[in-house]
Amino acid sequence: MHYFLLLIPYLAPLITLLRYYSNMVHYFLLLIPYLVPLIPLLWYYSNMAHYFLLLIPYFAPLITLLSIVVYCSQSIKFYI
Structure with a gap:
């Protein structure tokens, strides 16, 4: 299972792409730096x-x- 941890550096570019190209998941992505130290x-x-x-x-x-x-809360704020 420790091989899973070796995949983390390969996920970083994907995380960056998601962060810049999706407005729905960037709040979750901001939590990742706090979660990564917990794994080791x-x-x-x-x-x-x-x-x-x-x-x-x-x-x-x-x-x-x-x-x-x-996403829904952002669109509701947009219409209000």
């Missing part, structure tokens, strides 16, 4: 850290819902 800490100091990685697919619907809520 969990990995090295807990033998259950790999279970955390298994939770990532469950976060995807939450991220989608958050992006929809942010």
Whole structure:
């Protein structure tokens, strides 16, 4: 599972593209720098850290819902 951590540098350009070309997910992307240090800490100091990685697919619907809520709130402000 530690090979997953090696993919993080390859995700950085994708994150940058999403941040500049999508107005729905940039709020979530601002949280990523705060989440990244937690991954090595969990990995090295807990033998259950790999279970955390298994939770990532469950976060995807939450991220989608958050992006929809942010998008809708922006469009409501636009019309008001």
